[in-house]
Amino acid sequence: MKKYIIALAVILMVAGLIQPMLSLALAQGTVETVKKASGNVVSVSNEDSTIDVSCLTDALKKTYEQKTFSVSDKTTITKNGEATDLYDVVAGDKVSLVYSTTAEGENIISSMVVGK
DSSP: OHHHHHHHHHHHHHHHHHHHHHHHHHHHTOOOOEEEEEEEEEEEETTTTEEEEEEEEETTTTEEEEEEEEEEEEEEEEETTEEEOGGGOOTTOEEEEEEEEOTTOOEEEEEEEEEO
16 A cells, blocks of 8 residues: 555655646647647648648538648658659649648648548
């Protein structure tokens, strides 16, 4: 019983130390949530390194929302099983994205798979 109480005390102490750090990171906007999206490419801007995608927002109502995503130098793009770049992505392509949203609201893609 004594071991369980000590273990619980250690867990609570660690949680007490982590919580303020996490709160500070959230307040500073340094923690980003990873999200997923899929849909059809509406437009591609190689100049701005962005794509607009019509994303399914409600499968039951079949509603879509157009979102703009940024491609960075760290973004991995795969098409037909091979690595490629934004120049090979065209309007009408189906894409699956993994992205995060910055504190400023910019959606930055970490990986994109282009399908048929």
